[in-house]
Amino acid sequence: MNFSKELLEKLYRMMLRIRHCEESIVEPILDGSVRCPVHLYSGQEAIATGVCANLEKSDYIFGNHRSHGHYLAKGGDMNSMVAEIYCKSSGCSRGRGGSMHLIDVENGIMGVAPIVAGTISLALGAALASKIRKDNRVTVSFFGDGATGEGVLYESLNFASLKKLPIIFACENNYYSTHLHISEIRSNNNISDIAKPFDIPTFKVDGNNVLEVYEIAGKAIDLCRNKGPVFIEFLTYRLRGHVGPDDNIQGTHTDIRPKEEIEHWRKKDPILHFSSYLLDNRIFFKEQLEEIEKQVAEEVINAKAFAIKSEKPPKEELEYYVFKQ
Amino acid sequence: MSSNNNRELSFSLAINEAITQLMSADASVMLIGQGVKSPWYVGNTCKDLIKKFGEERVIDTPVSENAITGAAVGAAIAGMKAIVVHPRVDFVLYAFDPIINQAANWHYMSGGKSNVPVVFWLIVNRRGEQAAQHSQALHSVFAHIPGLKVVMPSTSYDAKGLLIASINDPNPVVFIDDRWLYNQKGIVPEEIYEVPIGNGIIRNEGKDITLVSYSYMAVESAKATEKLNKEGISVELIDLRTIKPYDEELIINSVKKTGKLIVADGSWKTNGFAAEIIAKVTEEAFHFLKAPAKRVCLPDLPAPASSSLEIVYYPTWKNIVSTIKEII
Numbered sequence: 001m002n003f004s005k006e007l008l009e010k011l012y013r014m015m016l017r018i019r020h021c022e023e024s025i026v027e028p029i030l031d032g033s034v035r036c037p038v039h040l041y042s043g044q045e046a047i048a049t050g051v052c053a054n055l056e057k058s059d060y061i062f063g064n065h066r067s068h069g070h071y072l073a074k075g076g077d078m079n080s081m082v083a084e085i086y087c088k089s090s091g092c093s094r095g096r097g098g099s100m101h102l103i104d105v106e107n108g109i110m111g112v113a114p115i116v117a118g119t120i121s122l123a124l125g126a127a128l129a130s131k132i133r134k135d136n137r138v139t140v141s142f143f144g145d146g147a148t149g150e151g152v153l154y155e156s157l158n159f160a161s162l163k164k165l166p167i168i169f170a171c172e173n174n175y176y177s178t179h180l181h182i183s184e185i186r187s188n189n190n191i192s193d194i195a196k197p198f199d200i201p202t203f204k205v206d207g208n209n210v211l212e213v214y215e216i217a218g219k220a221i222d223l224c225r226n227k228g229p230v231f232i233e234f235l236t237y238r239l240r241g242h243v244g245p246d247d248n249i250q251g252t253h254t255d256i257r258p259k260e261e262i263e264h265w266r267k268k269d270p271i272l273h274f275s276s277y278l279l280d281n282r283i284f285f286k287e288q289l290e291e292i293e294k295q296v297a298e299e300v301i302n303a304k305a306f307a308i309k310s311e312k313p314p315k316e317e318l319e320y321y322v323f324k325q
Numbered sequence: 326m327s328s329n330n331n332r333e334l335s336f337s338l339a340i341n342e343a344i345t346q347l348m349s350a351d352a353s354v355m356l357i358g359q360g361v362k363s364p365w366y367v368g369n370t371c372k373d374l375i376k377k378f379g380e381e382r383v384i385d386t387p388v389s390e391n392a393i394t395g396a397a398v399g400a401a402i403a404g405m406k407a408i409v410v411h412p413r414v415d416f417v418l419y420a421f422d423p424i425i426n427q428a429a430n431w432h433y434m435s436g437g438k439s440n441v442p443v444v445f446w447l448i449v450n451r452r453g454e455q456a457a458q459h460s461q462a463l464h465s466v467f468a469h470i471p472g473l474k475v476v477m478p479s480t481s482y483d484a485k486g487l488l489i490a491s492i493n494d495p496n497p498v499v500f501i502d503d504r505w506l507y508n509q510k511g512i513v514p515e516e517i518y519e520v521p522i523g524n525g526i527i528r529n530e531g532k533d534i535t536l537v538s539y540s541y542m543a544v545e546s547a548k549a550t551e552k553l554n555k556e557g558i559s560v561e562l563i564d565l566r567t568i569k570p571y572d573e574e575l576i577i578n579s580v581k582k583t584g585k586l587i588v589a590d591g592s593w594k595t596n597g598f599a600a601e602i603i604a605k606v607t608e609e610a611f612h613f614l615k616a617p618a619k620r621v622c623l624p625d626l627p628a629p630a631s632s633s634l635e636i637v638y639y640p641t642w643k644n645i646v647s648t649i650k651e652i653i
Contacts, residue, residue, distance in 0.1 A: 096433055101434045105439055110403065111439060113434075115422055115426045124395065152392050323495075
């Protein structure tokens with residue numbers, strides 16, 4: 001597959017935006033200035049980036065607790081996201097949602113929520129709405145390997161296949177369900193097999209290779225738009241803790257995963273991997289990539305400054321938004 | 326417009342008319358749930374809907390309450406006005422996540438950026454020796470949750486008007502009806518109309534005691550009111566129609582007049598919705614009370630199968646009459 005230089009730059013820039021933004025939140029978590037639970041996406045950037053680069057603005061996505069990357073890749077505004085993580089009024093959910101409730105309906109980011117597998121059926125319904133309206137949209141449901149333990153996933157696979165709904169089941173297998181390795185939560189590790197009994201076409205992808213993700217997701221989305229549901233398993237690894245930087249307990253430094261395993265995956269860092277590809281193939285010069293990185297770093301600094309200087313919601317607004325009037 | 330203002334319709338056909346008229350008027354209205362094809366599940370409430378609107382908008386489903394309810398919520402998030410039916414309320418317990426975690430919280434936790442115009446239509450289906458899992462009254466549970474509205478009509482007129490109001494409401498509404506009401510007839514206007522959510526109604530004006538009820542217990546309460554009126558006890562009967570948000574003012578004003586209160590509720594006594602009404606009255610009108618407030622509810626135990634036990638389990642107008650006589 002031939003990739004335009006423009007596309008390659010776009011993918012690289014997006015992955016860097018996600019990484020820099022995520023890493024900028026590490027210190028605020030540790031010093032207590034960010035308090036809501038934050039599940040960093042560092043290490044998994046290629047998936048959100050490669051999938052969303054194939055989507056139209058009007059297509060829908062639903063995410064989970066670890067969805068900063070999905071939000072940015074689908075076109076969400078960084079200032080609004082970082083402000084939401086700081087629980088400020090200027091946040092995308094006006095400080096009522098925090099990191100785990102990002103939304104931008106205009107850009108098709110229909111919602112993210114931390115109840116594991118909880119948004120899969122919502123994505124199913126959005127796809128059902130598209131089928132009824134014949135609006136030609138695709139809905140992507142992002143969830144993790146942990147969600148394969150929830151019954152609603154299998155109910156949703158069956159119904160999506162039965163009704164030929166335009167939904168992508170995008171499973172990001174980072175090998176850990178909070179603190180438990182996948183071998184401790186599943187009788188077998190072949191997540192890509194779970195949709196097959198429902199006659200759903202399935203792909204298994206190296207989730208740390210953005211070009212492979214982009215290419216397969218593109219095929220899957222075309223197939224989905226025309227024929228119905230598709231299941232994709234992305235193999236990846238989170239470079240940070242389940243919640244917070246290093247562990248399941250925010251602010252501590254006792255990651256339970258083996259050091260060698262983390263090192264192994266550090267070498268497969270999707271951004272390092274992609275920048276080597278761009279340089280080795282002389283698509284970009286080092287200075288050009290550095291220039292992109294400089295621009296991204298500035299955007300992230302500005303987003304953080306915006307969040308810090310924004311106000312938290314005033315007490316008088318406690319009762320706002322329970323119901324739409 | 327209505328050409329016949331005195332037309333009678335059964336409760337179940339009033340529901341059918343509400344859905345039919347809104348589906349005709351608005352292409353975004355959809356109905357999904359197990360049994361919409363089958364009168365065995367839903368009586369005649371869904372009569373001719375598939376014929377008129379097709380299987381794309383009137384969707385019978387596998388037995389997958391969690392995913393199907395979530396799909397209704399998701400469709401609503403994506404701009405549809407979705408109705409999801411659970412022909413036996415007990416099965417909705419599989420779907421608490423999409424209803425409570427997702428739909429009820431959605432507008433709040435998105436800071437008002439997204440709303441969920443979904444109706445959770447739950448049918449209560451008691452007695453008939455169906456035992457504890459085909460018979461439960463869960464409305465107090467839903468009425469406890471912020472972000473949900475809960476309506477419980479008792480007449481054909483209210484069934485149609487409240488269902489239309491529920492479908493048109495931009496928020497999640499739990500619409501609970503009781504199969505014991507399905508064959509009752511009442512006058513129903515032919516046109517589209519709404520009964521406002523949150524408005525109760527005085528069914529009978531009285532001066533000696535305020536009797537608050539809703540859904541099927543409003544029928545038993547009406548019988549009790551009639552019997553007591555013949556004995557010279559003047560009962561003010563309030564049919565709340567909506568239990569969240571409920572018509573506090575109507576109740577408070579009535580108790581200020583009568584000085585006595587009894588609540589007839591079709592669910593369990595402890596921590597049930599009847600307790601909420603009595604708590605509210607003691608907060609707002611304590612000094613007007615001339616006697617202890619009383620509840621007629623289900624006893625705190627699961628529904629039995631055997632009819633010999635059912636007959637004492639479910640309260641009737643007789644229990645309401647005897648409880649009123651304790652404090653009158």
